[in-house]
Amino acid sequence: MKKILYAILGLMLVQMQANALDIVYPTKEYSKINSPSTFIVGSTKPNDRLFINDREIDVHKSGAFAQAVKLQNGVNEFRVYSGNVEKTYTIERPYVGGGNWKPAQIVDFECPKIMEITREGAPVRTTPVQSGINRLAHYHRGMLLKVDGEKGDMYRVVLANNQKVWVAKSDVKRKLVNYDRAFLYDYRERETENNYIYEFALSKQTPYSITEGETMTLKIYNVGGNDNNIATFNIKLNQMLMGYDIRYKGDTLVLSIKKEPNLSRKHPLKNVRIVVDAGHGGKELGAVGCCRNYEKDFNLSIAKYLEKELRSMGATVYMTRSYDKYVSLNDRVRYTNDKEAQIFVSIHANSLPDSINPMTRRGSSVFYYYDEAKPLSDAIMNSVANKMPVNNEGVKQASFAVVRNTSAVSVLVETAYVINPYDNELLMTDKFRQDYAKAVADGIKNYVWQSSRIKMAWLSRNKIKCEKIS
Incomplete structure (x- = not known):
């Protein structure tokens, strides 16, 4: 029933184009693409037939189309016509010689x-x-x-x-210097309103690593007086990990672990600090959809609906942008860390590289970088898959800057594919964007409440414990 409703609403939103034929991709009449295939994406009048090199192509009821085409080495020419409009696109695929390339050796x-x-x-x-x-x-x-x-x-x-x-x-x-051992002079614990803080005073900055889990393990390397010159600390968590930050301040290594919120059954996200990030914006359009609609606009619409849903659940919500403006990746990260957010959710819409047929890919996916964010990714993906008419493309680990550099539990949501005519129609529908935001908000709520450990910690308030093991 929902799919039918979204389809009806999508048709109501379709506007007849001034031009019978609008090609969104390729972006130029002549281009170089080093790929065995690419695609031609755009829109025409819904009732007009469309041909590429005399082959008729399916046109979605919205007028959108996406067609994969193979590329031969050298020059490829594609004649696209619909109604009384004809356009020609030339794509050159460079010849790639065998050469004498050899992989680098250690x-x-x-x-x-x-x-x-x-x-x-x-x-x-x-x-x-x-x-x-x-x-x-x-x-x-x-x-x-x-x-x-x-x-x-x-x-x-x-x-x-x-x-x-x-x-x-x-x-x-x-650097022409000696590589002397560092020494650990002192170790201190303290806490603030929002964080547990552990400070390791060293004689100089030296490499470290940290692993996540029910017990976080911090290793500080090249520290004299320890087994194998590694100072190792175990931090036993009596709460769900809600984000952390580790960095040097002078020669002191500071680990800051965010406290979990004091939860309220009446307002399930009360005291949870969440940054909602509408991807792209301003001069940065993001992906361009079949009907020449911009990813940045879809992202902002869903993000604003998400802000409203989260606030209704009691969350403290911060927006990286609330209108169409450019915000750099570094500024998004800095803003999130300054707000000491516990959760960061970046909203995007998806596209594809030339080599993948856009008609074979539809649906949503959620990306994370740090292991701490996988449960949140799973909760959001499960909620979206159960409540929205989209394919479940799964939860994936990837090195996106905004989820890698923020100290919150951070995920990036790819809502749908702007270059797939069916997904593009959904994104054009306001009710879909509103319902999608509700599904993401429900996923966040489920994540916060899903663990019995967090409920027990909410009652017992056990303090996190840090102990040196070597």
């Missing part, structure tokens, strides 16, 4: 070298690949690292005898 240094980090927040990675979910930590400018090898554009970093990671060569420079 080179071991005869003597370790000392490198200094030159970029704030430089990532160290578990594999020698500069992309993906392989980040172990982010280190401050000026921190010294010992490297004992290289592969391509990466150096191999020695954290301990049995643990090595990688850093980009572009993020460090050679």
